[in-house]
Amino acid sequence: MAEVTTGWPDDVYAELEAAGIRQVSYVPDAGHSRLIQRCQANPAMRTVSLTTEEEGVAMGLGAWLGGDRHVLLMQSSGVGNTINMLAAPIEMRVPLLMLVTMRGEWAEFNPWQLPMGQGTRAALESVGTLVYPVDQPEQIAPTVGAAATMAFNTGRAVAVLIGQRAIGAKNWNK
Amino acid sequence: MASANPPSGTAVQMLRRPLIESILARRGDALVITGLGTTCYDVFSAGDNPLNFYNWAGMGGAAMVACGLALAQPARRVLCITGDGEMLMGLGSLATIACERPANLSIVVMDNEHYVETGMQGTHTGRGVDLAGIARAAGFPVATCVTAQDGVPAALEAIYGPGPVFVNLKVNPAQPPMTLPMRDGPYIRSRFRDALLGPAVAHPVMIPAPKQA
Numbered sequence A: 001m002a003e004v005t006t007g008w009p010d011d012v013y014a015e016l017e018a019a020g021i022r023q024v025s026y027v028p029d030a031g032h033s034r035l036i037q038r039c040q041a042n043p044a045m046r047t048v049s050l051t052t053e054e055e056g057v058a059m060g061l062g063a064w065l066g067g068d069r070h071v072l073l074m075q076s077s078g079v080g081n082t083i084n085m086l087a088a089p090i091e092m093r094v095p096l097l098m099l100v101t102m103r104g105e106w107a108e109f110n111p112w113q114l115p116m117g118q119g120t121r122a123a124l125e126s127v128g129t130l131v132y133p134v135d136q137p138e139q140i141a142p143t144v145g146a147a148a149t150m151a152f153n154t155g156r157a158v159a160v161l162i163g164q165r166a167i168g169a170k171n172w173n174k
Numbered sequence B: 001m002a003s004a005n006p007p008s009g010t011a012v013q014m015l016r017r018p019l020i021e022s023i024l025a026r027r028g029d030a031l032v033i034t035g036l037g038t039t040c041y042d043v044f045s046a047g048d049n050p051l052n053f054y055n056w057a058g059m060g061g062a063a064m065v066a067c068g069l070a071l072a073q074p075a076r077r078v079l080c081i082t083g084d085g086e087m088l089m090g091l092g093s094l095a096t097i098a099c100e101r102p103a104n105l106s107i108v109v110m111d112n113e114h115y116v117e118t119g120m121q122g123t124h125t126g127r128g129v130d131l132a133g134i135a136r137a138a139g140f141p142v143a144t145c146v147t148a149q150d151g152v153p154a155a156l157e158a159i160y161g162p163g164p165v166f167v168n169l170k171v172n173p174a175q176p177p178m179t180l181p182m183r184d185g186p187y188i189r190s191r192f193r194d195a196l197l198g199p200a201v202a203h204p205v206m207i208p209a210p211k212q213a
Helices: A008-018 A030-040 A053-065 A076-082 A087-092 A111-126 A137-154 B016-024 B038-045 B062-072 B084-088 B091-100 B131-138 B149-159 B185-197
Strands: A021-026 A046-049 A069-075 A096-101 A130-134 A157-162 B031-034 B078-083 B105-111 B142-146 B165-170
Touching (some): A008 A021, A008 A030, A008 A137, A021 A053, A021 B062, A030 A046, A030 A096, A053 A069, A053 A096, A053 B091, A076 A111, A087 B185, A096 A137, A111 A130, A111 A157, B016 B078, B016 B149, B031 B038, B038 B105, B062 B078, B062 B084, B084 B105, B084 B131, B091 B105, B091 B131, B131 B165, B142 B149
Parallel strands (some): A021 A069, A130 A157, B031 B078, B105 B165
16 A cells, blocks of 8 residues: 555645644644654744643644643544544533544554554544535645634644545555 | 642632632733632632633643643733643643743642532542642642641742742632633633733724725
């Protein structure tokens, strides 16, 4: 399977910049590595490495209280860690933008990734997150732009699920 | 008195409400994030303020809410006032905050060594777990535990000094009189943002320009 072969991470970065994102928190995933590098290179974006994903949900709430726009980058396995923390921004109608790179849903090699990968969308929706899955590389950046508009203008938690079909499955032979 | 090794499980005489009042008496225009439960009620009991964020969900997240706010508002002091149970659920955030080093962030833990809300079960801090020691090991430049009243003046200086600051206050587990702040999340959000950012940012409007004469 191919590694990332298209320019979508650069296009996603441009959408985040256009949306006025000032804080970028992340638990790293290979699919986000290029995007993280682009954000780290921009002095107007504060990038924060988290120990666990729910820290980013809380951080995004604090950022909004303080007038900053924030995005949380994570892998689908980390979605399971965020669920209880999502209660606060969702009940407060505080915007929360999340970009999730998927595992366990397309050409997956590791069976242990399947329970959380298959449950990612249902888990997010179960607490009221709006979820936009995207499998076509050229659709990722426009979907992120639409999700940012939704989140910051309607005060919702919004997650874009970036499919393995778009990212390219993990290459175990590299 | 500051101590590197707090006497876990021993009787503690400091009372939480007078401590909170003495901390908040000096707040000026500081932004205050509470933990869940008793610290939320404590902060409200000391006097309502639009720059109080009353936290009703997401146990373990108070320090990171304060971190996101501190990074967004580097010119303002941000105080996170939370409990030992809430802080124990977010220990990883101490590592994250120690790496980011927001100089305007102070975390104050009202450590009564118990989960008061759920029936007074003991927490780990009553069995030797030293939260200030964990913060210090994570890299907080200021991390202290205060067990008696004579340590409070120095703690107050630290709380409003260069950060990130971590202060653990050992307090008596007796439950103070119940005071409940508002629970309407959008109201708490908008009131806070109005007071901090002004209505033009918090609630942007569009008004047509007057027609040329």
